Amino acid sequence: MTEPLLTINKLDAAYGPVQVLFGVDMEVYRGEIVAIIGPNGAGKSTVIKAVVGLLKSRSGQIVFDGRDIIRLPAHAVPRLGIGYVPQGRIVFSHMTVTDNLEMGAFLIKDREQRRRSVDAVFAQFPRLHERRQQAAGSLSGGEQQMLAIGRAMMLDPQLIILDEPSLGLSPKYVEQIFEQLEELKAQGRTLLMVEQNAARALTLSDRGYVLELGRNRFHDTGRALLADKAVRELYLGGR
Numbered sequence: 001m002t003e004p005l006l007t008i009n010k011l012d013a014a015y016g017p018v019q020v021l022f023g024v025d026m027e028v029y030r031g032e033i034v035a036i037i038g039p040n041g042a043g044k045s046t047v048i049k050a051v052v053g054l055l056k057s058r059s060g061q062i063v064f065d066g067r068d069i070i071r072l073p074a075h076a077v078p079r080l081g082i083g084y085v086p087q088g089r090i091v092f093s094h095m096t097v098t099d100n101l102e103m104g105a106f107l108i109k110d111r112e113q114r115r116r117s118v119d120a121v122f123a124q125f126p127r128l129h130e131r132r133q134q135a136a137g138s139l140s141g142g143e144q145q146m147l148a149i150g151r152a153m154m155l156d157p158q159l160i161i162l163d164e165p166s167l168g169l170s171p172k173y174v175e176q177i178f179e180q181l182e183e184l185k186a187q188g189r190t191l192l193m194v195e196q197n198a199a200r201a202l203t204l205s206d207r208g209y210v211l212e213l214g215r216n217r218f219h220d221t222g223r224a225l226l227a228d229k230a231v232r233e234l235y236l237g238g239r
């Protein structure tokens with residue numbers, strides 16, 4: 001049996017004195033798309049923040065590529081091979097699309113190599129190439145999200161973690177983002193994502209985890225979760 005790329009084991013996490021995660025377990029294997037779903041406040045973003053080092057007080061294990069990273073600070077995480085797309089389409093509004101992408105490659109000292117990374121992202125997102133000289137703030141919401149994903153891919157990460165990639169986008173852009181995620185899946189990329197669009201996310205995903213009140217509630221294949229009566233009633237609007 002191959003080892004998971006990411007293993008979260010008995011993770012406890014707290015904001016100050018308030019504990020919000022209680023013994024959370026998750027695994028992500030190479031080439032898998034894994035979705036985390038659950039109601040507001042369930043702790044989905046907190047799991048991600050713990051993995052990318054943005055949240056300190058915690059116990060348990062977070063093993064990435066064979067190494068326990070639970071004590072690593074956030075700035076050390078990109079060089080491990082983890083790309084992170086935070087919630088909220090965060091781009092540098094006054095900088096061009098190209099410069100935004102370059103910001104995602106601060107670890108690459110070689111200018112030529114950095115350019116090749118930018119070109120690879122442009123090949124993936126032709127729309128960004130068309131807009132490369134524009135200020136990021138002038139892009140549509142969907143394009144800004146594409147840019148945020150592109151920036152996370154600049155270091156060619158082994159794992160891409162996305163927090164609510166479709167949140168707040170109009171249906172047309174939600175569609176575009178899911179098409180991009182499909183494309184990443186077709187390339188064999190490994191993704192861990194949180195999505196409020198749970199049915200959509202589970203359809204795309206190999207496996208899913210349902211969190212509730214900071215605890216694991218269900219986990220199964222995306223298909224099995226979609227078909228599960230309790231999951232449908234509780235988390236997919238009863239359909």
Ligand SMILES: Nc1ncnc2c1ncn2[C@@H]1O[C@H](COP(=O)(O)OP(=O)(O)OP(=O)(O)O)[C@@H](O)[C@H]1O
Nearest residue numbers: 015018020038039040041042043044045046047196
């Ligand atoms: N910075 C913070 N300080 C204190 N408490 C926080 C902080 N961020 C989140 N929380 C609390 O931790 C719990 C889990 O929050 P989290 O953001 O992980 O939930 P979520 O599942 O991502 O929810 P949503 O679907 O609303 O994004 C919630 O009770 C929330 O109020």
Ligand SMILES: [Mg+2]
Nearest residue numbers: 044045046087
């Ligand atoms: Mg969240």
